[in-house]
Amino acid sequence: MLKGESVTTNRDSEHLIKEYIEGCRRNDRNSQKALYKHFYSFAMGICLRYANNRLDAAGILNDSFFKAFKNISKYESSKAFLPWLGRIVTNTAIDFYRSNLKFAGHMDIDDIEGPAQVTMVYEKLAYEDLINLVQNLSPAYRTVFNLFAIDGNSHEEISELLNISIGTSKSNLFKARLKLQEMIKALEEKSYKILPADDHTNFVQVRLSTNM
Amino acid sequence: MKAHNDIDKLFKDGLGKPDIPFNELDWEELDKQLHPKPKRRIVPFFWWSTAAGIAATLIVIFLLPGKNNRLSVPAIVKQKSKYNQKSTPVNTDSKVEKSNELPKPIVITNDKTSLSVQTKKTDYKRTTKSINILPKENLIQSIAQNNILPVLPKSSIEFEDGKSSITFSKQTINTNLALQKANNSVIKTTKTKPGFVLAIIAAPDLTGIQKSGRSSLSGGIGIEATLMLTKRLSITTGAAYAKKIYDSDFSLYNPKSNYVFKNQPLNIHANCDVLDIPLNVNYKISGNNRNALILSTGLSTYLMLKEDYYYSYETPNSKWPQSYEVKNENQHYLGIANIGVTFQRKINSRLSLGITPFAKIPLTNIGYGNSRLSSTGVAVSVNMTNLFSKKENPSMPK
Numbered sequence: 001m002l003k004g005e006s007v008t009t010n011r012d013s014e015h016l017i018k019e020y021i022e023g024c025r026r027n028d029r030n031s032q033k034a035l036y037k038h039f040y041s042f043a044m045g046i047c048l049r050y051a052n053n054r055l056d057a058a059g060i061l062n063d064s065f066f067k068a069f070k071n072i073s074k075y076e077s078s079k080a081f082l083p084w085l086g087r088i089v090t091n092t093a094i095d096f097y098r099s100n101l102k103f104a105g106h107m108d109i110d111d112i113e114g115p116a117q118v119t120m121v122y123e124k125l126a127y128e129d130l131i132n133l134v135q136n137l138s139p140a141y142r143t144v145f146n147l148f149a150i151d152g153n154s155h156e157e158i159s160e161l162l163n164i165s166i167g168t169s170k171s172n173l174f175k176a177r178l179k180l181q182e183m184i185k186a187l188e189e190k191s192y193k194i195l196p197a198d199d200h201t202n203f204v205q206v207r208l209s210t211n212m
Numbered sequence: 213m214k215a216h217n218d219i220d221k222l223f224k225d226g227l228g229k230p231d232i233p234f235n236e237l238d239w240e241e242l243d244k245q246l247h248p249k250p251k252r253r254i255v256p257f258f259w260w261s262t263a264a265g266i267a268a269t270l271i272v273i274f275l276l277p278g279k280n281n282r283l284s285v286p287a288i289v290k291q292k293s294k295y296n297q298k299s300t301p302v303n304t305d306s307k308v309e310k311s312n313e314l315p316k317p318i319v320i321t322n323d324k325t326s327l328s329v330q331t332k333k334t335d336y337k338r339t340t341k342s343i344n345i346l347p348k349e350n351l352i353q354s355i356a357q358n359n360i361l362p363v364l365p366k367s368s369i370e371f372e373d374g375k376s377s378i379t380f381s382k383q384t385i386n387t388n389l390a391l392q393k394a395n396n397s398v399i400k401t402t403k404t405k406p407g408f409v410l411a412i413i414a415a416p417d418l419t420g421i422q423k424s425g426r427s428s429l430s431g432g433i434g435i436e437a438t439l440m441l442t443k444r445l446s447i448t449t450g451a452a453y454a455k456k457i458y459d460s461d462f463s464l465y466n467p468k469s470n471y472v473f474k475n476q477p478l479n480i481h482a483n484c485d486v487l488d489i490p491l492n493v494n495y496k497i498s499g500n501n502r503n504a505l506i507l508s509t510g511l512s513t514y515l516m517l518k519e520d521y522y523y524s525y526e527t528p529n530s531k532w533p534q535s536y537e538v539k540n541e542n543q544h545y546l547g548i549a550n551i552g553v554t555f556q557r558k559i560n561s562r563l564s565l566g567i568t569p570f571a572k573i574p575l576t577n578i579g580y581g582n583s584r585l586s587s588t589g590v591a592v593s594v595n596m597t598n599l600f601s602k603k604e605n606p607s608m609p610k
Binding site: 016019027029032033034036037038040041042044045048049058061062065066069125126127130131134145148149150177180181184 | 230
């Protein structure tokens with residue numbers, strides 16, 4: 001489910017994580033914090049993708065860790081911790097927007113039509129840009145896109161997870177991609193407008209900064 | 213379809229391996245959910261200390277005068293009962309008999325310890341004997357002879373007048389006893405004439421390092437003594453045990469140590485036990501009988517009893533130093549400026565309550581971390597005036 005994500009997994013850190021988890025079983029605060037810190041980036045990365053904004057993401061993050069710490073006894077130490085935690089985070093994120101997802105079936109047919117499939121050469125976009133784009137999607141589109149494109153679920157799995165039909169899953173994915181493409185295009189156009197600044201460096205920069 | 217694959221790949225590559233810096237505030241939120249009790253305990257701690265202070269004051273105030281009452285009240289009862297027993301069946305005979313058995317003189321004035329049933333017996337007999345002989349003036353004379361100040365409460369005298377001779381005599385003996393007590397206290401009050409106020413203080417505050425923009429709940433409890441110099445001016449000193457808990461960025465932590473952190477911590481969490489010895493001057497800006505507004509300013513000495521510093525890193529590693537403890541190493545003599553305004557309200561002649569918004573501003577760097585540690589808070593104080601005087605002699609004739 002969560003292939004591709006990897007946290008530094010040398011022997012030391014694996015050993016450490018085991019220690020932390022043992023501590024968490026004893027409800028030891030320091031171990032909990034250590035584990036939280038260790039997986040913060042990984043888990044927050046998921047939360048940010050599924051959330052509308054950072055505030056919601058932080059809420060999902062803490063809900064997830066809360067569940068994880070409270071149910072740490074259910075974690076089997078023979079298996080890897082990362083996927084276990086990742087599943088909790090994803091499920092918590094889905095739960096968070098469950099109410100919004102109910103409206104996933106009601107879609108505008110207009111959105112599907114239209115000249116979408118322009119092949120683009122994407123510039124290397126920074127993490128911040130990408131996360132902003134994803135967060136701009138509606139929760140229904142975003143959730144399906146996340147589950148399919150990044151977390152690698154099939155439409156069958158998604159339809160079960162979200163309790164929607166496979167068709168809805170597919171169409172939401174389609175629309176999510178469409179939206180993202182539009183947004184990237186808009187972003188690129190914006191950046192092209194600013195591009196001339198490179199030619200007349202000083203002059204334009206001054207003008208730009210006064211405009212800002 | 214290619215576009216789709218492209219866009220999926222773009223996001224997957226871009227978002228798959230995030231590198232998001234740890235945010236301590238997020239953890240603090242979760243920590244509150246996971247361990248709600250310790251956070252809550254802090255507040256009751258101050259409530260408890262305040263309550264304890266109030267309780268202690270009440271005990272001091274009501275139990276000490278209460279002893280007087282208890283001594284005299286049962287005495288009366290016992291005497292009365294004896295009187296009834298002995299007078300109802302009889303006449304003067306029995307009384308005389310008894311009195312003959314115990315022909316002690318009337319001098320009870322000096323033995324405080326003998327205020328027991330036994331002495332009361334003798335009192336009784338003695339008095340029954342003397343009743344007929346001693347008119348009121350004589351009694352008062354005898355009181356005077358026995359080195360008792362003529363501070364007879366009016367009420368007791370009236371009481372005497374209104375009673376029959378026998379009860380009268382008992383009553384006077386009782387008042388004698390009470391008088392002795394009152395007498396002693398009168399002497400004490402004259403000794404402590406310059407107003408002396410003892411206060412129990414609970415002071416929750418927000419402590420933080422200046423310019424760090426962060427502060428956390430700390431606080432202290434202590435005792436302060438105030439000496440009234442004039443009606444408006446007084447000086448205060450005392451001792452308070454205070455907790456100073458704060459978080460700060462590592463950049464504001466400057467220990468005088470040769471140790472170099474190979475991996476610099478992000479944040480410092482400090483937990484210090486401090487003995488705060490203030491020396492303040494107070495000026496009463498305004499006030500009436502009940503309320504007073506007092507401006508206080510002065511300097512505090514901090515004796516750092518124990519300092520614990522905990523380091524947090526961007527990426528945790530158990531091999532790096534996690535904490536450091538210093539004990540009794542740093543003293544800051546008069547190194548902290550105090551400023552506060554007290555709103556004081558009198559509850560009765562001995563007791564007043566005060567609320568003091570205050571600030572403690574560092575004049576030097578504080579503690580092992582050499583940080584500009586400042587606190588602002590609100591102190592709640594229970595003030596006890598005339599602690600060592602048992603009675604204010606409200607009925608003293610002018």
